[in-house]
Amino acid sequence: MENKEAKQQHKRGLWKPEEDLILKNYVETHGEGNWAAVSKKSGLMRGGKSCRLRWKNYLRPNIKRGGMSQEEEDLIIRMHKLIGNRWSLIAGRLPGRTDNEVKNYWNTHLNKKCRSGKRKAIDLGGSENNSDSSNEKLPRLCDSQSQPICSASTRNTLQGLEGDNKEEKNLANCARADDSGGGSFNYDDIECGLIPPNNATFVFDDEPFIAYLDSFVVFEAFEN
DNA sequence: AACATGGGCAACCGCTTTACG
């Protein structure tokens, strides 16, 4: 950990173009990692954390800057409904976007938009395992042939969640699951690995929803 | 023209998780 003295001698505030250049050159030469050493060896008077953040959010190759496309916006909204403020996970599904950017975009644009909308009641009937009367109106998860009723795009979105870590894999398993089970589970259970992969109903904000359903189907959240 | 206000965004803080000796 950095001690107070070290912290005090670290420069703070906005990065100058020449600092960016130094950091960029250094990382391109020596590779990412060992950020504590970067500030010392590169001559930058910045903390390791600061260097890492600057590289990750602005200097990395393939960083996409500027306004979000409608597709990206939709994806952020859908994924936020699904997994909440897991900005790094969401950003991981938006090529060239960073968690910080997604977070800022949500806080400044989408959060207001979503808050101004009001959730409509959802007809979610047919969940066998749910004795809770509040869930009696859950919609059938599949049609009579047990086909998922979500859009292909949403399945792809959710299946695309699969990544290197356990959390992403669990989400991906849920996304893949068919609806033979129809039980419900919450996010903590997923993380703990307590949920078998054929269960596909999340509980989020105390409301159940189906992981692989298109959020625009399940969450008619926005009133025009 | 000067000031106030609010929005947008970059950066920092502090907690958690991971890696390693």
Add this chain to the structure above:
DNA sequence: TCGTAAAGCGGTTGCCCATGT
């Protein structure tokens, strides 16, 4: 197994700029 340092992450702060009065 434990302790420590580094890295990752989400929340928050504060600066800058555009707009309104």
